[in-house]
Amino acid sequence: MIKDAGLGLRRSFLYDIYDYDIKPNWFEIAPENWIKRGGPILKQFEKIRSDFPIACHGLSLSIGSPDPLDFKFLEELKQFLDYYQIDIYSEHLSFSMEGGKRFYDLLPLPFTKNMAEFVSEKIMQVQDYLKRPLILENISYYLTLEEEISELEFINYILEKTGAYLLLDVNNVYVNAVNHGYDPKDFIKNIKLDRVKYMHIAGHLDYKEDLLVDTHGEKVKDDVWDLLEFTLDLTGNVPVLLERDNNIPPYQEILEEYKKLESIIKKVQEKHARI
Amino acid sequence: MHEFEIQKKFAEACRTGKLDDLNVDKERLQLYTEIIAINVEDALVNAFPILNTILPEEVWEKVVRDFMKEKLTTPYLWQLPEEFMEYILKSKWKNALDIPFLEDLLMYEWLELELFYRNEVEDEKVFNWNQSFDLNTNVEIINFKYPVHKINLYDYDEMVGLKGSYPLILYRNLETNEIEYIEITPFLYEVIGLIIQGKTPLEAVEEIASKYQIDYMEVLEPLEQFFKKLTAKKILI
Numbered sequence: 342m343i344k345d346a347g348l349g350l351r352r353s354f355l356y357d358i359y360d361y362d363i364k365p366n367w368f369e370i371a372p373e374n375w376i377k378r379g380g381p382i383l384k385q386f387e388k389i390r391s392d393f394p395i396a397c398h399g400l401s402l403s404i405g406s407p408d409p410l411d412f413k414f415l416e417e418l419k420q421f422l423d424y425y426q427i428d429i430y431s432e433h434l435s436f437s438m439e440g441g442k443r444f445y446d447l448l449p450l451p452f453t454k455n456m457a458e459f460v461s462e463k464i465m466q467v468q469d470y471l472k473r474p475l476i477l478e479n480i481s482y483y484l485t486l487e488e489e490i491s492e493l494e495f496i497n498y499i500l501e502k503t504g505a506y507l508l509l510d511v512n513n514v515y516v517n518a519v520n521h522g523y524d525p526k527d528f529i530k531n532i533k534l535d536r537v538k539y540m541h542i543a544g545h546l547d548y549k550e551d552l553l554v555d556t557h558g559e560k561v562k563d564d565v566w567d568l569l570e571f572t573l574d575l576t577g578n579v580p581v582l583l584e585r586d587n588n589i590p591p592y593q594e595i596l597e598e599y600k601k602l603e604s605i606i607k608k609v610q611e612k613h614a615r616i
Numbered sequence: 617m618h619e620f621e622i623q624k625k626f627a628e629a630c631r632t633g634k635l636d637d638l639n640v641d642k643e644r645l646q647l648y649t650e651i652i653a654i655n656v657e658d659a660l661v662n663a664f665p666i667l668n669t670i671l672p673e674e675v676w677e678k679v680v681r682d683f684m685k686e687k688l689t690t691p692y693l694w695q696l697p698e699e700f701m702e703y704i705l706k707s708k709w710k711n712a713l714d715i716p717f718l719e720d721l722l723m724y725e726w727l728e729l730e731l732f733y734r735n736e737v738e739d740e741k742v743f744n745w746n747q748s749f750d751l752n753t754n755v756e757i758i759n760f761k762y763p764v765h766k767i768n769l770y771d772y773d774e775m776v777g778l779k780g781s782y783p784l785i786l787y788r789n790l791e792t793n794e795i796e797y798i799e800i801t802p803f804l805y806e807v808i809g810l811i812i813q814g815k816t817p818l819e820a821v822e823e824i825a826s827k828y829q830i831d832y833m834e835v836l837e838p839l840e841q842f843f844k845k846l847t848a849k850k851i852l853i
Contacts, residue, residue: 373692379735380754381793401691407620414691439627443688445655445696448626448648451619459617484644486622554647 343367343394343429343539346603347582350395354592355385363596367394369582372430373401376421396429396539396582397422398508401443402467404477405436405450405460410467419471429538431476431508434460434496449482453489454498461502468505476538478508481516481545481555492517497533506538509576511569512561516545516553525568534576542569542602543584558587560598566605573609581606631684656684656696663697664725666767670715679709694733701726716776717762724764724786727756728795731788737853743844745818745836749811749852755787757808765797787851798851803828804842811852817843 348365352374358364368389375386389395401414422430435447450456468475479496490498500507509532518525544559561583569581583602585595625637626645633649635642657680661668668676687703690696701722704710710718736754741747751757760782762775770778783805785798800808803824810820821839825832846852 374694376692378694378733380733380788382733383735400693405623407617407623411691436623439623441689442627442631442686443691444627444630444652445659445688445693446630446648446652448623448630451622453619455617456619459619483647484640486626486640487619548647552644552647554651 343396343580344578345580345606346599347396347539347580348595348599349398349582349584349586350386350389351585351589352382353589354595355382355389357592358389361592361596363600365393365599367396367580367582369396369398369584371400372397372418372421373399376417390425395425395427396431397427398478399430399432400445400447401437402432403436403438403443404432404463404467404475405434405456406438407436408438408441410463411438412470415467415470422471422473428473429476430471430473431478431538433480434477434499435480435482447480449480449484449486450495451487451489452485452492452495453487457490457495457498457502461499464499464503464505468503474504474506476506476508478510478541479513479517479532481510481513481520481553483520483552483554485521492521493528493531497531500533500536505536507533507536508539508541509534509537509572509579510541510543511572512541512543512545512565513555515562515565515568516555519551519553522551526571529568529572529575537576537579539580539582540569540572540576541582541584542566543586556587557584561601566601569602570605570609573606574612577613578610633681653680653684655693656680656688659693659696660700663729664700664722666725667718667721670721670772671713675713679704679713682707682709697726697729716779717764720760720762720764721767723758724760727758727786731756731786731795732793734788736788736790736850738850739853740850741847741853743817743840743847743852745840746816748814748816749847751808751812752787752850752853754790755785755851757783757785757805757812759783759802759805785846785851787849790850803830804839807839 345366347367347369350368350370433447436450437444437447464475514525514528542561543557544561546554546556546559548554581602583599629635629638629645630648630652635645660680683700683703687699690699705719731754734754736752761779763778763782765784781802783800783802785800787796789796806824807820810823811817822832
């Protein structure tokens with residue numbers, strides 16, 4: 342069971358987490374980095390798995406791809422989730438494969454009714470196969486391929502149609518709001534908050550005045566912390582995960598940010614307890 | 617669905633860096649092509665740092681760009697270097713790169729990475745001449761044509777001039793988790809080859825000693841020390 346603050350588990354601090362008094366409540370991993378792997382690293386992961394709740398956050402499902410679902414991959418994924426008894430599996434509302442070739446990056450989908458229907462069908466297939474609800478993340482994106490309906494309508498339609506949950510990435514909302522000129526708070530107020538299973542927070546790069554890049558390679562910006570607090574105020578007690586994928590500092594520094602996340606969650610919880 | 621056509625054009629632009637087919641902000645499209653190329657290149661440079669150093673930058677970039685156009689099929693980024701290795705060895709680049717020790721170098725660099733992530737069998741077997749043994753799963757036995765495992769000792773021309781036979785046991789040391797190698801003779805390479813196929817050490821030594829016209833009785837004692845070292849390190853199990 343994941344609750345309150347969690348941390349994205351990274352190889353660079355895999356052996357550090359037992360050395361500090363502060364321990365994250367839960368960790369998130371990318372299953373693709375662990376499936377079919379072994380050796381000392383896997384042993385350490387198994388120790389961590391036995392001590393902490395783990396959520397899986399996938400990268401290669403490519404749910405919006407024009408290609409059919411990769412059932413060989415899904416089979417390996419299901420075996421992994423079942424073996425480690427991991428119930429929480431999230432992915433991205435995006436595509437990362439076309440014509441059988443992958444990108445190892447998350448590409449935006451055309452925001453059309455057809456695409457929303459097409460993706461919904463595939464989500465339901467995946468949910469049936471994995472015997473788990475899918476939790477889908479709103480990705481950051483730098484260009485709009487087509488916008489027959491808004492991103493917000495696109496996401497809400499899919500959540501409604503499929504029964505899938507939302508992994509609300511607050512940093513992505515902020516990045517997209519700057520990149521595409523909308524109000525992040527309006528977006529959050531109008532997304533299906535009752536479907537939010539957990540949230541992400543991460544750092545981004547100020548690439549240009551009107552273009553932010555979702556690098557996960559810097560500290561979380563103050564505006565994003567504020568947006569998280571605003572969101573938690575609306576969602577109530579939803580778990581939040583701190584992500585750091587690039588330019589990873591010493592673990593102690595990551596823990597400082599983690600403590601900040603904990604303090605914001607606690608502040609909102611205390612406020613809600615009073616009202 | 618016309619959306620598929622848009623996705624296809626977008627995907628093609630991301631792969632090739634050719635941005636003209638899509639009616640979107642070119643600067644932002646360029647950002648995608650750069651991010652994707654960096655992701656792929658980082659994975660490959662980390663896996664093949666020596667090949668990356670040997671190849672001129674513009675050649676490396678061409679190989680990577682061709683690879684991106686034609687492959688990238690695995691859902692696991694960690695498997696991408698193996699796909700890259702197979703791509704190079706089956707494409708025009710194998711000859712075009714004109715590196716005599718290319719195949720050995722690719723294999724050595726890939727195994728250095730891959731062996732680290734292999735599970736091992738943990739039980740130790742006591743050596744016995746009449747028992748069957750197998751290689752542990754964290755071990756590879758390999759016969760290189762060039763001494764690529766010592767590439768830091770030679771410059772390019774020296775390496776090319778050292779064409780020969782370099783049998784090795786390559787393994788993850790189970791105490792340190794470092795990837796290490798043991799250089800072996802062609803004789804031992806063949807003996808171990810037979811052991812892996814199911815012969816006992818004694819049968820294997822008899823057979824190969826006969827091939828090399830050696831009295832096998834004379835080599836048993838030094839070989840026993842060697843095999844005991846391999847079982848102690850859980851290389852032979």
